[in-house]
Amino acid sequence: MEKKSYTTEEVAQILKVSKLTIYDLVKKGLLPTYRVGRQMRIDPEDLEAYINRSKKGASTISIKENEFPESPVSNGKGQRQGFNNTRQIVISGQDFSLDILANHIENSLNGIRPLRSYVGSLEGLISMYQGYSDIVSTHLIEAESREYNLPYINKILVNFEYVVINLLSRKAGFFVQKGNPKKIKNWLDLKSPNIKIINREKGSGARVLIDESLKKHQISIHEVNGYGYEETNHLSVASAVAKGVADVGVGIEKTSNLVHGVEFIPLINERYDLVILKTPENKALIPQIQSILNSNSFKSDLDALGGYDLSKTGQIIYET
Incomplete structure (x- = not known):
């Protein structure tokens, strides 16, 4: 049994x-x-x-x-440790690349045990602010500046010192049914009452992209058929479009290759970054993570998945 x-x-x-x-x-x-x-x-x-x-x-x-x-699992200095003096770190985000990163951390960093939290970008940053997450992935675009991540990180992690390291870049856009029967091309098409969208949950990078893009094009959410219908990951969105539950959804190119009956319309190249707080506990962790990101073995594993731009992987984008 x-x-x-x-x-x-x-x-x-x-x-x-x-x-x-x-x-x-x-x-x-x-x-x-x-x-x-x-x-x-x-x-x-x-x-x-x-x-x-x-x-x-x-x-x-x-x-x-x-x-x-x-307790016996604490080192008495405020550092969080698991059993046998192993430090457990939470990596938040939903992309496949984060699972590969977790495997590399576990295999190459002694005394570190990675845990995965499959939450969206905004929730991940808030969890870091609250002390729950150690490495947060984020792909949040601001409509006015068209800048990725930093406007949100700066607002949420006020008075924190942190480093932002690029993980990868990837194409985001529309999932549509094979043959694109509704002839969907851009955001303005979402105003049509004959086109039904499937949304993402609040706090996800895809949801921020949707909301910021609607705002930029002066489209009210009340004009978008299906705006209140949500799924919690790219795969579920693509599957709903393939099944005809919705005509269009927003996600990344890689997912469209995994779901039969879906085509991808690219809209933007989004930057997918990692955020790590510059705490005494992370003094050694930050260069170790950067070393993994810059390693040939890690990049080779990502490259094998296809659909990622690794030209800036491992580069420090910003630090306080």
Whole structure:
């Protein structure tokens, strides 16, 4: 009989907290996990043990660092460490390249255990502000300046010191059905009541691209048929278009190659960057990450996936 285990999403539902709170508990070593493929799993007995400790006042579910007691997994200097003195870092974002980055970190950096959080760009930056995430990926465009990422990072990470390193660039655009039966070419076509869009969730880079582009072209969201219908990743959006649930969605070129019955209309080259706080804890981590990004093995793994521009990979875009 297969042993039961929980995903982080299921544990978050059970405890009625956010997924990021669960990641924080894992990082602090308060909730043991193991991995099955790309997913973290939590055994029922470990969850029950954590709940029992919480009832006894040994720990609490909280986003405040100082509300967690010192334990054998803490080094006493405020640094978060997992079991066996392994530091656990959360990498947020949804692109396949981040899974490859996590594998390279795990294989080449001793004492570092990467955890993956599949949240959007804005939620990732907010989680970094709150202390939940260590490496945040972001692809957020500002309509007026057409600048990627920095306007949002500067506003959210106020009074923080950080470095922004390019991961890659990629093409973003419309998913349409094979043959493009509705003859969709640009954003203005979304004003047609005969064209139904499938949207992305609030906080995702694709959603920001949609909203900023509608704003630039002076299109009201009330004019866009299907604006309230959301999916949470590129693959789900492309699949909905392929099935005819919607006529158009926004995503990246790579995903269109994975879904039968979908064509891609490129609109923009988006810059996909990584953000890391310049904390004492990250003093050694930042050059290590940059070294991985610049390595031939990492770039070769990304290049094998196809559809990425790696000309600036590993370059520091901005730092405070």
